[in-house]
Amino acid sequence: xxxxxxxxxxxxxxxxxxxxxxxxxxxxxxxxxxxxxxxxxxxxxxxxxxxxxxxxxxxxxxxxxxxxxxxxxxxxxxxxxxxxxxxxxxxxxxxxxxxxxxxxxxxxxxxxxxxxxxxxxxxxxxxxxxxxxxxxxxxxxxxxxxxxxxxxxxxxxxxxxxxxxxxxxxxxxxxxxxxxxxxxxxxxxxxxxxxxxxxxxxxxxxxxxxxxxxxxxxxxxxxxxxxxxxxxxxxxxxxxxxxxxxxxxxxxxxxxxxxxxxxxxxxxxxxxxxxxxxxxxxxxxxxxxxxxxxxxxxxxxxxxxxxxxxxxxxxxxxxxxxxxxxxxxxxxxxxxxxxxxxxxxxxxxxxxxx
Ligand SMILES: *Cc1c(COP(=O)(O)O)cnc(C)c1O
Numbered sequence: 153x154x155x156x157x158x159x160x161x162x163x164x165x166x167x168x169x170x171x172x173x174x175x176x177x178x179x180x181x182x183x184x185x186x187x188x189x190x191x192x193x194x195x196x197x198x199x200x201x202x203x204x205x206x207x208x209x210x211x212x213x214x215x216x217x218x219x220x221x222x223x224x225x226x227x228x229x230x231x232x233x234x235x236x237x238x239x240x241x242x243x244x245x246x247x248x249x250x251x252x253x254x255x256x257x258x259x260x261x262x263x264x265x266x267x268x269x270x271x272x273x274x275x276x277x278x279x280x281x282x283x284x285x286x287x288x289x290x291x292x293x294x295x296x297x298x299x300x301x302x303x304x305x306x307x308x309x310x311x312x313x314x315x316x317x318x319x320x321x322x323x324x325x326x327x328x329x330x331x332x333x334x335x336x337x338x339x340x341x342x343x344x345x346x347x348x349x350x351x352x353x354x355x356x357x358x359x360x361x362x363x364x365x366x367x368x369x370x371x372x373x374x375x376x377x378x379x380x381x382x383x384x385x386x387x388x389x390x391x392x393x394x395x396x397x398x399x400x401x402x403x404x405x406x407x408x409x410x411x412x413x414x415x416x417x418x419x420x421x422x423x424x425x426x427x428x429x430x431x432x433x434x435x436x437x438x439x440x441x442x443x444x445x446x447x448x449x450x451x452x453x454x455x456x457x458x459x460x461x462x463x464x465x466x467x468x469x470x471x472x473x474x475x476x477x478x479x480x481x482x483x484x485x486x487x488x489x490x491x492x493x494x495x496x497x498x499x500x501x502x503x504x505x506x
Contacts, residue, residue: 154190154200156268162203167279174282176320179290179455184277184316188269191298192259192310200265202273205315215307216296222349223252224294226386226454229274229316230503231281232494238503239291240454240492242270244411249293252346257306258295266293270314275506277316285489286321290455296349319455326462326475327451330367331434332358333378333467337406340375344382344406352386359385369451371464373434374406380431382406387451387459388413391432392425392480393440394447401429412452412488418500419487425480434466441471448473450481458485 164185172182183205190200216222225245231237246267250260270291274281281289293314297307335358338344343351355370362370371389372382382400383389388410390399397420402409417427440446449471451459458481464471490496491503 154197154262154265156264156272158200159269159272160199160201160203161272161276162201164204169279172318174280174287174318175284177282177287177318179319180317182318184280184289184318186273186276186316188273188312188314190261190265190269190312192312193308197259197262197265197312200269202269202276208311210298211300213300213302214297215299215301218302219297219304220348220350221256221258221297221307221310222294223249223256223258223296224292224347224349225249226347227270227291227293228454228492229281229289229291230492230494231283234494235283236494237274237278237281237506238492238494239270239274239506240504241411241415241502242267242291242504244414245293248347248409248411249295252348253295255343255346256348258297258310261295261312265312271504271506273314273316278506280316280318282318282320284320285493286457288319288492290317290319292317326460326473327368328366328463329369329371329384329449329461329465330362330365331381331464331466332362332370332372334358335361335370336375336378337372337382338375340404340406342406344404345402345409347408355385367463367465374404379433379435381434381437383408384451387453387456389449389451390416390420391437391440391446392448393437394445396426396428397480398428398430398432400432410452410454412454412457415488415500415502416452416458416484419484420480423480423483423487437464438466438469438471446471448478448480450484457488458482 299307369385374380
């Protein structure tokens with residue numbers, strides 16, 4: 153068993169932060185000074201290292217590149233008004249990461265390496281956590297297979313890494329969403345619930361087609377009937393119909409079990425809304441829109457937090473939302489931000505101190 157005390161730390165000589173302004177930085181563009189790297193070999197994790205962010209040297213036969221045993225997570229660190237760094241619900245990401253690993257026939261990562269490694273890494277790069285509203289430090293843990301052979305089989309070797317990237321607002325402007333009914337993201341029995349790299353590669357064509365039509369993202373529907381709404385890009389989706397919040401349930405295994413989704417469900421209930429996790433047919437959404445009871449649709453995810461949706465299109469039917477007058481999504485976002493930036497009490501134990 154590896155303990156945090158065994159992590160090998162190599163210090164940088166000069167911080168790159170001296171050359172970067174942390175205001176309104178685009179998502180994912182800059183990496184911090186450090187990264188974490190660990191290797192799985194001979195049935196165990198070894199060589200946990202925190203070292204200066206640097207390129208990897210890889211064999212062209214590297215298994216992950218060919219057969220896609222690759223998974224990742226997205227977590228965020230914030231600073232409160234006193235300048236103290238916190239990470240939002242990292243244990244939930246840890247559990248989901250290992251669920252993804254199992255589905256992809258990859259080894260699980262011990263809690264000590266994932267959690268303590270993340271904490272130590274963020275601590276070293278704490279100066280990179282922006283203090284502006286809607287800004288944060290995005291944490292990207294990931295794992296990929298590293299066998300050097302082009303035979304198709306689960307790899308014997310893997311690399312687990314964590315890199316960090318300071319970020320500003322993700323989708324700053326409200327989105328236009330196209331309800332997809334030709335291409336599918338996931339099927340029951342597939343890997344839709346795993347944060348596996350291939351899910352994103354497989355989604356890009358449909359998203360590009362929607363962009364050609366002027367939309368920012370697709371809202372996926374189920375693989376059989378193309379009727380039941382699933383999720384959007386890298387976000388779960390919530391519909392406010394009357395005084396009820398409806399979001400697709402996780403039963404079919406085709407939807408990512410979002411940590412933000414879970415947090416938002418908790419907040420919505422505290423706001424007095426009824427929350428239903430169930431199958432939601434696009435026809436029901438359209439009927440609610442025609443009846444005037446479809447109030448809001450918004451996306452939830454770590455990268456984007458809450459993303460307002462100003463247009464939802466199904467076939468030729470266009471649903472528009474005046475995002476200046478929304479009642480629920482902005483309130484949820486404010487509540488979530490107040491918790492994340494330490495402005496209200498963290499009654500759910502979501503913030504993990506470094
Ligand atoms: C990461 C992700 C989400 C959101 O999950 P969070 O834990 O809230 O960040 C939703 N859908 C997909 C496909 C994702 O990859």
